[in-house]
Amino acid sequence: MQSQYDDDSWDGSEYSLMRQFWHYLPVLIFLIVAAAGMYGVYTIFGSAADKPKLDASQVLASGFSAPIIKAVPLKPVAQRLAQSPSPRRIGIISGHKANDPGAVCEDGLTEEAVNLIIANKVVDTLRERGLRTDLLDEFDSRLLGYTGTAVVSIHADSCDYFNEEATGYKIADSLFTDSTALFNCMEESYGTITQLPYHAYTITPHMTDYHAFREIAPGTPAIIIETGFMNLDRSLLVDQPDIPANAIIDGILCYLEIAP
Numbered sequence: 001m002q003s004q005y006d007d008d009s010w011d012g013s014e015y016s017l018m019r020q021f022w023h024y025l026p027v028l029i030f031l032i033v034a035a036a037g038m039y040g041v042y043t044i045f046g047s048a049a050d051k052p053k054l055d056a057s058q059v060l061a062s063g064f065s066a067p068i069i070k071a072v073p074l075k076p077v078a079q080r081l082a083q084s085p086s087p088r089r090i091g092i093i094s095g096h097k098a099n100d101p102g103a104v105c106e107d108g109l110t111e112e113a114v115n116l117i118i119a120n121k122v123v124d125t126l127r128e129r130g131l132r133t134d135l136l137d138e139f140d141s142r143l144l145g146y147t148g149t150a151v152v153s154i155h156a157d158s159c160d161y162f163n164e165e166a167t168g169y170k171i172a173d174s175l176f177t178d179s180t181a182l183f184n185c186m187e188e189s190y191g192t193i194t195q196l197p198y199h200a201y202t203i204t205p206h207m208t209d210y211h212a213f214r215e216i217a218p219g220t221p222a223i224i225i226e227t228g229f230m231n232l233d234r235s236l237l238v239d240q241p242d243i244p245a246n247a248i249i250d251g252i253l254c255y256l257e258i259a260p
């Protein structure tokens with residue numbers, strides 16, 4: 001005797017299969033349509049390997065279009081955005097610092113010491129005014145390739161007595177970078193503020209061929225100034241170092257077009 005359970009089982013199984021077919025029919029239709037679509041895309045656009053290739057001359061000869069690939073020389077990437085101006089940077093060389101005493105007076109006063117007092121005042125004041133300023137030794141390792149708005153080397157002249165003409169200041173500018181504007185500002189400011197004469201005729205190759213001019217980066221204007229003679233101009237350089245220091249600061253501010 002067939003059980004009620006068996007009959008129900010057979011009928012139920014058949015019913016279940018049909019129900020699953022209808023349930024999954026949309027998925028089946030979707031897969032067929034998708035496969036057809038992919039085949040269509042493949043045949044329309046095809047693979048490159050299936051198509052005849054034309055080289056540039058054939059394309060040109062066809063007269064319809066320019067070659068798609070043509071040789072373009074390599075070019076450096078151009079700066080697309082204007083750069084903001086670099087911050088100002090001033091290098092102050094304190095003459096002979098950390099190298100040698102420079103000129104020496106009979107009483108032991110050294111040019112190195114005279115220069116350093118003035119250079120420190122210049123550096124402190126420029127920093128107070130918000131200018132990035134480096135105090136540099138005579139042969140500072142930072143001088144090699146130094147990049148800045150200006151480099152000013154501070155020296156002083158001999159302590160020996162020559163004659164009454166041995167007074168005054170002098171300036172030489174870099175042979176490698178046009179430093180005329182810096183030179184002119186310093187000459188004007190230093191002469192006006194110190195009231196010293198310009199002592200042009202004792203400018204030596206030590207000044208014009210100054211080592212730092214060759215070491216710093218091209219494009220960095222540079223001058224060397226002899227602030228005065230340690231003999232006849234001693235009271236100004238030693239007793240009133242604020243005056244030559246302020247004169248140098250004024251010359252730098254003039255060059256930077258900053259109001260003193």
Ligand SMILES: [Zn+2]
Nearest residue numbers: 095102155156
């Ligand atoms: Zn010197």
